[in-house]
Amino acid sequence: MHVYIYDSYVNQKKYDKLLASIETRITDLGLNGKICRLGLMKNIVSLVDTELKRGAKTIVAVGNDSTVSQVINSMAGSSVPLGIIPMGKDNNLIAAGLGIGLEEEACDILSARRITKLNLGQANNLYFLAKAAITNKGTVVEIDKNYSIEIMGPGEINIINLNINNEPLPEKIKIDPQDGILELFIKTKDSKSFFKKITGQSVFPFKTLTILNESHPIILDNSIKVPAPAEISIAKQKLNVIVGKGRSF
Amino acid sequence: MFKSQEEESFKKVETIIGPSVKVKGDFNSQGNIVVEGIVEGSLKTKGSLHIGDKAKVTAEIEAGDAKISGQVNGNVKIKGYLEIMAAAKIFGDVEASILSIERGAILNGKCTMAAEGAANAKKEKE
Numbered sequence: 245m246h247v248y249i250y251d252s253y254v255n256q257k258k259y260d261k262l263l264a265s266i267e268t269r270i271t272d273l274g275l276n277g278k279i280c281r282l283g284l285m286k287n288i289v290s291l292v293d294t295e296l297k298r299g300a301k302t303i304v305a306v307g308n309d310s311t312v313s314q315v316i317n318s319m320a321g322s323s324v325p326l327g328i329i330p331m332g333k334d335n336n337l338i339a340a341g342l343g344i345g346l347e348e349e350a351c352d353i354l355s356a357r358r359i360t361k362l363n364l365g366q367a368n369n370l371y372f373l374a375k376a377a378i379t380n381k382g383t384v385v386e387i388d389k390n391y392s393i394e395i396m397g398p399g400e401i402n403i404i405n406l407n408i409n410n411e412p413l414p415e416k417i418k419i420d421p422q423d424g425i426l427e428l429f430i431k432t433k434d435s436k437s438f439f440k441k442i443t444g445q446s447v448f449p450f451k452t453l454t455i456l457n458e459s460h461p462i463i464l465d466n467s468i469k470v471p472a473p474a475e476i477s478i479a480k481q482k483l484n485v486i487v488g489k490g491r492s493f
Numbered sequence: 494m495f496k497s498q499e500e501e502s503f504k505k506v507e508t509i510i511g512p513s514v515k516v517k518g519d520f521n522s523q524g525n526i527v528v529e530g531i532v533e534g535s536l537k538t539k540g541s542l543h544i545g546d547k548a549k550v551t552a553e554i555e556a557g558d559a560k561i562s563g564q565v566n567g568n569v570k571i572k573g574y575l576e577i578m579a580a581a582k583i584f585g586d587v588e589a590s591i592l593s594i595e596r597g598a599i600l601n602g603k604c605t606m607a608a609e610g611a612a613n614a615k616k617e618k619e
Contacts, residue, residue, distance in 0.1 A: 390518050391534060392518055393516055394516075395513060397513040399513070430514060444513040444529065445509060446510055
């Protein structure tokens with residue numbers, strides 16, 4: 245059985261029409277299942293856990309990157325595949341990176357059931373599928389305990405597992421969420437220039453690193469905040485994800 | 494159609510040390526490395542190494558092949574082809590099987606090439 249996890253924002257009136265068209269498409273494709281709506285009082289971890297124990301065939305996150313991130317953290321290690329139906333164009337970069345189109349197109353991808361086993365990143369005890377980001381102000385990075393990286397100048401640090409297309413990476417760098425390696429991508433900007441021109445890009449492949457920063461948190465998949473210091477590595481658990489043909493890897 | 498050997502070997506870059514980054518410690522890699530920033534410690538790779546003209550490397554270097562345009566303080570040990578460009582400044586001993594030094598490059602140190610036998614064997618292989 246498919247279990248659809250609706251994010252709380254999907255209950256807004258402006259999504260009514262969209263949701264109705266998705267539900268019709270799901271019925272047409274014979275993918276009907278149970279609908280669980282997230283709310284303030286519902287604990288997503290126990291909700292997903294219960295559904296997995298009840299024998300869910302697929303868990304489908306209906307919402308945005310934040311919804312996907314919460315669902316991933318609830319089902320890491322499970323062999324049940326994750327499907328995604330992105331609602332609205334905002335904050336839906338993970339679905340785009342996985343080649344999943346919006347709304348009804350996503351239902352067709354769900355029906356095609358193209359399952360790929362993907363690595364997950366882990367920051368302390370939380371998981372991420374796409375990236376972990378932190379400002380490089382006051383950040384020190386230690387990789388595999390062998391060497392440290394000092395960043396001279398303002399900018400951003402991204403730890404990338406899945407390329408979600410909003411980062412202009414150097415052209416020879418290819419990100420693959422199946423290679424068992426994370427990429428540390430450091431982008432520095434010229435603070436004096438009005439347009440904050442990018443002055444440098446650095447890329448380091450790694451398996452484990454430690455991020456130290458006393459004042460800024462690390463943000464996982466554009467949604468979950470993790471305080472530094474944090475150890476970031478490839479998680480032992482992998483995740484089966486239903487992907488589209490236009491995926492970035 | 495006729496891509497140079499260097500272009501071919503840099504088709505897949507694994508690590509880029511950008512201009513605003515300083516790496517301290519023992520940096521070991523299996524793949525290709527491009528250095529545009531600062532490295533202090535040691536730098537080892539089985540792949541190709543490209544040190545850009547603004548890079549400053551104070552390290553012992555070991556690599557499969559290398560192209561150096563920047564400043565290097567330390568010994569350089571290259572298994573294959575070492576290309577020293579005009580802007581390069583190397584203060585340390587250099588060891589390579591095949592070596593080319595462009596006019597204008599600065600090299601202060603002992604230069605050792607692979608034994609004749611090894612070079613011939615490589616030629617035969619090719």
